[in-house]
Amino acid sequence: MAKNTTRKPPIRRKSSKKKKSALLFRIVLITFLLFGFLYGSYHYRNAIRYYLSSKSDRIAKEDKFVKDRIIQILKSHKDLTFGFDVSQFQGNINWDEVNSAKNKFPLKFVIIRASAGSDKRDSRFSENWSQAKKYDFxxxxxxxYRPNENSIQQANNFIKVVSLHSGDLPPVLDIEKLPENQSIDSLKVGLKRWLNIVDSHYKVRPIIYTGEKYYNDFLKEEFKGYTFWIANYNFFVENINDDWLFWQFTQKAKINGIDEYVDVNIYNGTPKMLQYLTISN
Known part of the structure; x- marks a missing residue:
């Protein structure tokens, strides 16, 4: 009696057409990645040279490196609006000379530190505040904001120091540090309390200032109704993001009339649009 034999199914071989398509896809992908790498290497060649140089060389090159980046950012955002921010750490400012960045890009606004924590008043606030008005900024x-101090006292401290008028920008809450003795959730409760008290007093919603990482990690989702002023000095960040109202892109600018380094900022809009952001009574 003959035995039943099971015939193995024939081995299906990939068609040469499919092989050619897969090979072509790989070639295109590798070419694209290689082009991207070469373009990125060329585009950021100065930054790469800077970061790969020795510490002593970096210190020697830093001033030129920073200046070149500032000019590059200003040129590429020339249709937007430039400003700066100051505190007592900039010392005595000669407001007669303060008018532009790099003697070419007009400065339209200034944001001034008024207070810190529950009891600190910036020692140069009154003078800077009045001079800014006098010179039409x-x-x-x-x-x-000091995370380990009482948020209500901090809000009241700001309110005691600052009187806002028609034409002024909304109040700004600067949060940069993480708390030492409380949770992030507790910190957020305190921030919201400060914002609500200040909002109720001035009848305008405050702006929040913070670093980009802090914004992404802790604030972006829970504070969606607020506008943000973001600090990011990374050389590889070349453009303001759509969800940033202001971008503080450097803390090492030199401006006529100010001896110390100054933070320079970009408002994400035209000067006319900035006027619409101001308080109207």
Whole structure:
């Protein structure tokens, strides 16, 4: 009696057409990645040279490196609006000379530190505040928030120091540090309390200043109704993001009339749009 034999199914071989398509896809992908790498290497060649140089070389090159980046950012955002921010750490400012960045890009606004924590008043706030008005800058005031101090006292401290008028920017809450003795959730409760008290007093919603990482990690989702002023000095960040109202892109600018380094900022809009952001009574 003959045995039943099971015939193995024939081995299906990939068609040469499919092989050619897969090979072509790989070639295109590798070419694209290689082009991207070469373009990125060329585009950021100065930054790469800077970061790969020795510490002593970096120190020697830093001034030129920073200046070149500032000019590059200003040129690429020339249709937007430039401003700066100051505190007592900039010392005595000669406001007669303060008018532009790099003697070419007009400065339209200034944001001035008013207070810090529950009891600190910036020692140069009154002078800077009045001089900014005298020299026709659109002015704003900010409070440096100390996470380990009482949020209600901090809000009241800012309110005691700052009187806002028509044409001024909304108040700004500056949060940069993480708390030492409380949770992030507790910190957020305190921030919201400060914002609500200040909002109720001035009848305008405050702006929040912070670093990009802090914004992404802790604030972006829970504070969606607020506008943000973001600090990011990374050389590889070349453009303001759509969800940033202001971008502080450097802390090492030199401006006529100010001896110390100054933070320079870009408002994400035209000067006319900035006017619409101001308080109207």
């Amino acid at each position: 659109i002015r704003g005031a900010y409070h440096y």
